[in-house]
């Protein structure tokens with residue numbers, strides 16, 4: 208669902224996009240978009256600083272103001 212938004216800072220046009228997660232690359236070199244997770248991050252015991260991935264996540268849609276660069280995200 209694409210929203211028609213105006214920037215909260217300058218009322219400029221907001222274009223739809225997403226945040227690319229370059230830190231998450233699988234063995235085939237495929238990149239993923241960031242996802243929203245409910246609750247606090249659960250630390251993985253296997254790699255320092257990593258977190259466990261829950262079964263339920265939500266796609267994040269991020270809008271960018273074409274005038275000032277302000278970002279606004281939604282997870283439906």
Ligand SMILES: [Zn+2]
Nearest residue numbers: 214217272275
């Ligand atoms: Zn703006």
